[in-house]
Amino acid sequence: MRPSRGGASPVMIGRDRELRRLVQLAASREPAVAVVAGEPGIGKTRLVQELLDTLPEETVVLVGHAEPGSLSRPYEVLLDAIDGRPEVGDERLAGLSDPARSPVERLHAGLAIVADLVGDAPAVLIFEDLHWADSESAALFERIADQRGPRLLIGTYRPDEVTRRHPVAGLLGRLERRHAVAHVRLDRLTPAQTAAMLAAATGAPAPLRAVTALHHRTGGNPFFLEELLRDLPQGDPETLADQPLPWSLAELLRRQVDDLDPITHRIVEAAAVLGHRVPFDLLAAVSGAGEDELIQVLRDLVTRGVLVESGDDEFLFRHALVREAITDQMLGRQRRRLHEAALDALLAGGASDPAMVAHHARAAGRYDDMLAAARRGTALYLSIGSAYQALQLAEMGLDEAPDDTTLLAGAARAAWLAGLLADALKYGTRWHDAAASTTDRAESLYLLVRLAWESREFARMTELTHEIEALIEELPRGGAQARAMTAIAQSTMLRDEFEATLDWTDRAVALADEFDLPDVRLAALVEKGSALAERPQTAAEGRAILAGLVDEAEKRGDWVLAARALNNLLQEEPEDSPEVLAERLERMRVDAERAGFESLAVAAYFQGRARLAMRAGDLRAAIDALEDGREQDRGYLRHGRWADPHAVFLAGLSLEAGDLDKVEQLVADLEAVPNLPAQSIPGLVFHLAARRGQAARADAALDAYLAEMAKQDWRSGSTAHDLVSAALALGLPPARLSELAEALLGETVWDAFRTLVDAQVAEAYGRHAPALEGYLSIIDAPVLWPAIQGTVRVGAARCLLAADRREEAAAQVAAAEPLLAGWGGWRVAQLDQVRAQLGLAPVDAPDAVTGPGALTPREREVAVLISEGLTNAELARRLYISPKTAAVHVSNILRKLGVSSRTDVASVITARGR
Secondary structure (H helix, E strand, O other), rough: OOOOOOOOOOOOOOOOHHHHHHHHHHHHHOOOOEEEEEOOOOOOOHHHHHHHHHOOOOEEEEEEEEOOOOOOOOOHHHHHOOOOOOOOOHHHHHHHHHHOOOOOHHHHHHHHHHHHEEEOOOOOEEEOHHOOOOHHHHHHHHHHOOOOOOEEEEEEEOHOOOOOOHHHHHHHHHHHOOOOOOEEOOOOHHHHHHHHHHHHHHHHOEEHHHHHHHHHHOOOHHHHHHHHOOOOOOOOHHHHHHOOOHHHHHHHOOOOOOOOOOOHHHHHHHHHHHHOOEEEHHHHHHHOOOOHHHHHHHHHHHHHHHHHEEOOOEEEOOOHHHHHHHHHHHOOOHHHHHHHHHHHHHHHHHOOOHHHHHHHHHHOOOHHHHHHHHHHHHHHHHHOOOOHHHHHHHHHHHHHOOOOOHHHHHHHHHHEEEEEEEEHHHHHHHHHHHHOOOHHHHHHHHHHHHHHHHOHHHHHHHHHHHHHHHHHHHHOHHHHHHHHHHHHHHHHOOOHHHHHHHHHHHHHHHHHHHHHHHHHHHHHHHHHHHHHHOOOHHHHHHHHHHHHHHHHHHHHHOHHHHHHHHHHHHHHHOOOOOHHHHHHHHHHHHHHHHHHHHHHHHHHHHHHHHHHHOOOOOOOHOOOOOOOHHHHHEEEOOOOOOOOHHHHHHHHHHHOOOOHHHHHHHHHHOOOOOOOOOOHHHHHHHHHHHHHOHHHHHHHHHHHHHHOOOOOOOOOHHHHHHHHHHHHHOOOOHHHHHHHEEEEEOOOOHHHHHHHHHHHHHHHHHOOOHHHHHHHHHHOOOOHHHHHHHHHHHHHHHHHHHHHOOHHHHHHHHHHHHHOOOOOHHHHHHHHHHHHOOOOOOOOOOOOOOOOOOHHHHHHHHHHHHHHOOOOOHHHHHHOOOHHHHHHHHHHHHHHHOOOOHHHHHHHHHHHHH
């Protein structure tokens, strides 16, 4: 996203990749042609404007627009581009339209005008709305594309409005045959991008409901989004769901159907009332049209772009706001009669879609039918993973029956799965208060405990757990008791009270076996396996339990349990292959999506991708995965959950990369997050301050961190290693270092990490022999990902050097290099220090060989990035090297390839093969 001066949103959303591509073409100083395509309102003009804002002042810019009717006005686009330019005299303008001149003479007159305005300067020439352009403007565009010089020629057009009769149709075909054309296709914004746009316009994170309503209404069309946001009053963005269309937008939309004949108009009104999806048979029943007549009308509406055929015998409006504009003009009685006709047709046909029945029943005022459909639909949509649709139906029913416990339970579960924790808490509490039976109350508590944990309300979580415990004796023996025991087990597992978890799960499993309750048994085993997997001593047993229940949970259609089991398996799986882990991650995402389980389908999935990249030793891919996840989540308002669930993880990886400024920003963002785990920020601040050499800041952060850790039982081995490494870089006094190491090591830390930290401390005390023994004992420990294994070998090399065992040290360095090849930051800096002691060049030093020749693997990687248009600064960030080193790399590569310009690298790379 980048700042922009126009529109309700101060930033352009979702077009960064397309903008970078155009910027690279403009900066290449080579002739290039780009075609930007997309539907009306998709943002073609704004993208072009954003490009123009990046250009150097010396760039000549010509922008011409075609207009409806331009087909009959020769050179309309050029005339618009040069309008008001005094250097183009009237005589030359007259030459463009002089009937005494031949078409070729007029074309050359136009080319001469462009040549005089541009000269030899770098230029960007833009033909907007080529779908309306006259044949002479199309010919001029084609001839400019043939010319040499430092210029970028851009044409924008709407593909859906181009037919074989339009000059641009032939132009596009000829350009493809004769030029390398960069095609930029702009799609509608995703829900996540809609959230980012709403957040940018309002200056605050966007509620999911507001985002969903806005995206549903506009289909992600940026122009429609802008128009609705422009009239948004300061206040609650939830009003966007019901905010009337601005008059100007409504008129623009209604123009699409103003000239329809009466029969077509009647049918399109019936289609608009039917809703988002328009089944053919239902439209026929409501409109009274015969099949042949309806087919003809629908074909015309599809040709006009009013409707699209979305499936077999099903249609929808190309733009949802067109449907809204049509229904807004209809009389209330007219709409009501159509809704009643639709309801009768659905009920007569044994309607399979309860959402449609409920929608039409409410609009027709038949509330009993609506309530029945809402109850049935809530259960149905929950079972197929459509959590948000289930919530909408439940809320529709609750408007009429606010104390209906079936609907309250459905609304609470659906809101939780959809990530709407505030709504889940509201409905869960109402469900608990309205529960007529002890069993129903216990079920509500089961969910409320989970919601309290996700909201970081730990005191409330404990209070609710005690309430479940008090209910157990009142519950009937069997399934109800076993479910309550499983609820307590989940609570204790989430609070790291593993002994209590095992006790409660064993009791629940025993009851489940006695009463043959496979669903309860699976739920209890998920908690037991997760608790066991957290401890190194029992991890194998816990993973076996989790792995064993996934298939059964999937067979029973319990996608939530299956996804949770897979996610917990992925947290600590040191012995499985990358292929197994990748398959398990994708399986987890599929199951989470089937359940509509938003937090696992998005946040947990991208964090899993980052962990897989770490296991592959690819730091850049790990960071990219988290950034992709942030793109999905950014802009949303979360209750209880972190607004940016990836921030702590990303800060840790940024520390690995040495991007300390980014870590500072992430820490500042995290400090504003309520209910964040208390140890998260002090730990990050200590590591950051240590890497920056800020002793006083590090000391204060360390005190705060140790105070928080004293309250926790669970410890992380990788965190212990990271913080001890940072303390060593800072030069922490030995006594303080030992205090830190002791506080960081607990029974939940894997033995390999414990040995690594002990070896680091021993080396700091100068005890190189025991340190070396420790390093060598864990060199191939599977629990350590490759970058840490590389650091272990570097530590061993240091100890070997201290004993003057240089050949063995060199062997350890050679073994460390491939492990750290995809890494950066302090780990690679340590490797370079040892290499220097051995008289070796740094890992990322450019090859000393000069003259044309084969590129080294490192240089081939850099050459490919150069061919993609990356600058030296971008190369430095991508490869975790300094800009100076990047510049040396580029210079050597140009010399080896025998070229003088970065822009020639792409053709050489293509010719030689990557």
